[in-house]
Amino acid sequence: MIELHQLTKRYGDKLAVDGLSFQVPQGVVTGFLGPNGAGKSTTMRMILDLDRPTSGRVTIDGKRYGQLNEPLKYIGALLEAKAVHPGRTAYDHLLWLAQSNRIPRRRIDEVLGLVGLTAVAGKRARGFSLGMGQRLGIASALLGDPEILMFDEPVNGLDPEGILWVRTLMKELASEGRTVFVSSHLMSEMALTADHLVVIGLGRLLADLPMSEFIKQNSRSAVRVRTPHVEQLKDALAGAGLRAVPGPDGAYEVEDGDLEFIGELAASRGITLHELSPQQASLEEAFMRMTADSVEYHAGDGEGRDAAGAWGSSWQARGGAARKEK
């Protein structure tokens, strides 16, 4: 198990990680979410002793990474996919890692097969695509058959087939009882993979809860209506205890309204409707709402924060998640 206690990292004036305390549970995929610059990579580097905490501590099965004997057998990590010597072949990269942790050679062939790189095992890393680099990074993480796996944005640069493969792999690893800790800045991606969620913003913990709980808390629905008889419809809705809130484009949104009920109510009063449609706030929007105050960089000059707020309050048709690419 990975445990963080008041973990803090300061770079000069910049507080990159600010008193983080949480545990990464075993046997599930834990999504580590936060907008760009939230401190995810810094936290992961501290877990691996690649960065020294300013204060606080992080342990793996009760020990610091540096205290682990043959660490690849405890924890495997993909942090920077391009952290491979360009002149080295995929096989030689894995051989070097295996030898430093007394891992038998046959395991190299196994992991190359697992990640689908057997055919290019003898190719030098400089000729690898981003996706191949990610696969080699995942092979390195799996090499010691560790109980704990940590992946920093593993689907970056992968095509849809590769993304599906990573998702399936992470779930399989967790179902074998392993601890899988994976960072992302996309809630839509994590919603498909993670069982547990840790959200950070500006280095601080914003949420630590099961994914099902996050979905339950954030899957409110609304009904969108458009009518030339706004006042009559509002009166009719008010009589039923419902409230219509104007949207940005002349339509109205009725929170917690039932589609058929509203349609029948309008028909019974002879109110013409030009639109009646179900709306669902996406999980991506809920995530943006949660992190809106801790986004480090905004698009545009100062209007980004407002935009993040507006995303939070607007409703979108299911599947129309706003995406923020890295």
Ligand SMILES: Nc1ncnc2c1ncn2[C@@H]1O[C@H](COP(=O)(O)OP(=O)(O)OP(=O)(O)O)[C@@H](O)[C@H]1O
């Ligand atoms: N070596 C460093 N020196 C100075 N500042 C740093 C250093 N590493 C990270 N930072 C800063 O610390 C903050 C957290 O960065 P970090 O890379 O951990 O965030 P992140 O959540 O991984 O973001 P991203 O999704 O963009 O990778 C950022 O403001 C970043 O600029």
